[in-house]
Amino acid sequence: MKQFALLYPRSLIEASPDPLLTICxxxxxxxxxxxxxxxxxxxxxxxxxxxxxxxxxxR
Incomplete structure (x- = not known):
């Protein structure tokens, strides 16, 4: 169950056809x-x- 809890949010993000990224x-x-x-x-x-x-x- 713990692994599912980690993968589920990622699968929602990947389902978007839009390019998404995170920046530090x-x-x-x-x-x-x-x-x-x-x-x-x-x-x-x-x-x-x-x-x-x-x-x-x-540059």
Whole structure:
């Protein structure tokens, strides 16, 4: 039952067709949905812990 309690909220988030992500206070991407990976063309592992602002700033 405990594992279900942990997986259920994640399954609700993944059910959304919208790209969703969480960002920590340092600006690092901490989690993404499959829709985010599909839209960006990047893998989950490529996105996780990357700098959110790097996707929007031309440096």
């Amino acid at each position: 206070s340092e600006g690092k991407i901490m989690d993404v949905t499959k829709a985010t990976a599909n839209i960006t063309g990047l893998t989950y592992d490529e996105i996780i812990y990357s700098d959110f602002l790097e996707y929007f700033l031309n």
